[in-house]
Amino acid sequence: MFSLLYGLWKYLFSKAEFHVLILGIDKAGKTTLLEKLKTLYSDVEGLPPDRIVPTVGLNIGRVEAHKSKLIFWDLGGQLGLRTIWEKYYEEAHAVVYVVDSASKTRFEDTKSALEKVLRHPDLQGAPILVFANKQDLPGAVNAEELSRYLELKDQKSIQSRVQGISAHEGSGIQEGVLWLVEAMKNNKRTEQLQRQAEAAVTL
Secondary structure, three states: HHHHHHHHHHHHOOEEEEEEEEEEEOOOHHHHHHHHHHHHHOOOOOOOOOOOOOOOOEEEEEEEOEEEEEEEEEOOOOHHHHHHHHHHHHHOOOEEEEOOOOOOOHHHHHHHHHHHHHHHEEEEEEEEEEEEEEEOOOOOOHHHHHHHOHHHHOOOOOOOOEOOOOOOOOOOHHHHHHHHHHHHHHHHHHHHHHHHHHHHHHH
């Protein structure tokens, strides 16, 4: 009887937990995004943009959204730090890739870094949400233009979306997160990671 009640309680009240990487080259606005996510989805007020410094290593943020627990890993985007990204791929359910859409001179670098992420075998099947950040700045490329430049629609095997946002103002973020949560919930990679986690617990 206890096990039946516990199973029912777990079904009704437990929330899915997802690990999401926040990647992108330096100065794209990754940490600003993480702090805005805290403000939008938790009782913790994120740091204001003027107090954010470049990430050297890892920032972690935990929020609850759309009946799910989301753990975001924000990794530094400087060229010398990108080599550590792959150490986190295996446990990630999805990737949020942040692009400074107002810095066209760095599009080639950001596309090259994204292509390496998409090709890595440890991320096979992971949904990719590209945030075209800094839409509040003049000259910013919109989501459709950025999607064409990154050629994501040509990669049929990858579940992806490009969403225009302003991490500074918060616009567009919640629409993107909703898509990401739904994508992770209905994803074979999520099922695989869940089986691995359950197997590790029983060992």
